Amino acid sequence: MTEAQGAIEELLPRVTADRPDIYETLLGALAHGEVWMLLWHGRPGDPDAQYGSVEVAGHGYAPAVTSPAELAASGWPRDHEVIGGRDIAAALYPDHWGLWLNPHTPGGGLGVPWADLRRIAGGLDRLPAGPLVITEPTAPAEPFYRRLADEARRTPVLRSLRRGWVRPAVGSAYLVIGLEVDDPGEAAESVRRMMARAVEAVPDGLAVATVAMADAYDPVALWLRARARPFYSAPTAS
Known part of the structure; x- marks a missing residue:
């Protein structure tokens, strides 16, 4: 496991509403790491491949897991695609889609809204940390x-x-x-x-x-x- 992947998994359970600094560090690790995107249709590279979807409070998220071990733990029966965090952020945010990490874990995982994916894609040091x-x-x-x-x-x-x-x-x-x-x-x-x-x-x-x-x-x-x-x-x- 790379340093960025280890940081993602170590930080995820520590994120709370009163610790935006930990969340910000998680976004930085995600920018340099990878995620395992859960495919609802198709195989990696197929033109008709489609990510899964989760709706939370009226907002859409694409579910992902953070390592092969979490993929196995999730029991996901279909295919998946491994992609860099910055790349998936750039692909999702223009359509106002967020990223939901490890939805199978106790507590339901963590959602990264599209506005924060935009910050990952464009540079965390260039765009202010939300919520603003x-x-x-x-x-x-x-x-x-x-x-x-x-x-x-x-x-x-x-x-x-x-x-x-x-x-x-x-x-x-x-x-x-x-x-x-x-x-x-x-x-x-x-x-x-x-x-x-x-x-x-x-x-x-x-x-x-x-x-x-x-x-x-x-x-x-x-x-x-x-x-x-x-x-x-x-x-x-x-």
């Missing part, structure tokens, strides 16, 4: 907001700016700026330069991040679209 608490920002940063709006007026691809305060389960809270642009691909460099100029006005000690409003999977972008009114909107053409 997102609210309106209260930190005094008016000079920064004014600078952002001034820079936005000089950046034609930018359509609007929103803001929120994000408190991740692990790590420090930060101010997030939601960026709505005309063409995310074409706008990336001009928006990066705009933010580089604007951050000169960020108050000392205030952490700032950005999120693309076009990201249909980012929970921060989803919250901003639903709850935050733009503090800057580009003038509409008359």
Whole structure:
């Protein structure tokens, strides 16, 4: 058993709601390990192969086990597929499917929601640890907001700016700026330069991040679209 596999099996029974640090370590091990996906139809590599499914609280999960020993213990009578944790995360999250580990064990195993699979696929160090608490920002940063709006007026691809305060389960809270642009691909460099100029006005000690409003999977972008009114909107053409 590899070090990552050993870590997955050692950490799984230790995950509790009040220990997000252990859960975060488990996600890191899963990113570097493998899982044994339980196939409901077909064989590994078949174009019509289909993973099993579990529905919990209205959300779909694909069941998996974490080692050959757990596969034997599960008594699964059909075929299975061994796949890297990062690869299965990238395959499942776009369809809002999570991963349910060792459902045969006492207590029913552990579910990894699709939002955390997205973090595994995209990089745990790049995306905040959930569950996230997102609210309106209260930190005094008016000079920064004014600078952002001034820079936005000089950046034609930018359509609007929103803001929120994000408190991740692990790590420090930060101010997030939601960026709505005309063409995310074409706008990336001009928006990066705009933010580089604007951050000169960020108050000392205030952490700032950005999120693309076009990201249909980012929970921060989803919250901003639903709850935050733009503090800057580009003038509409008359």
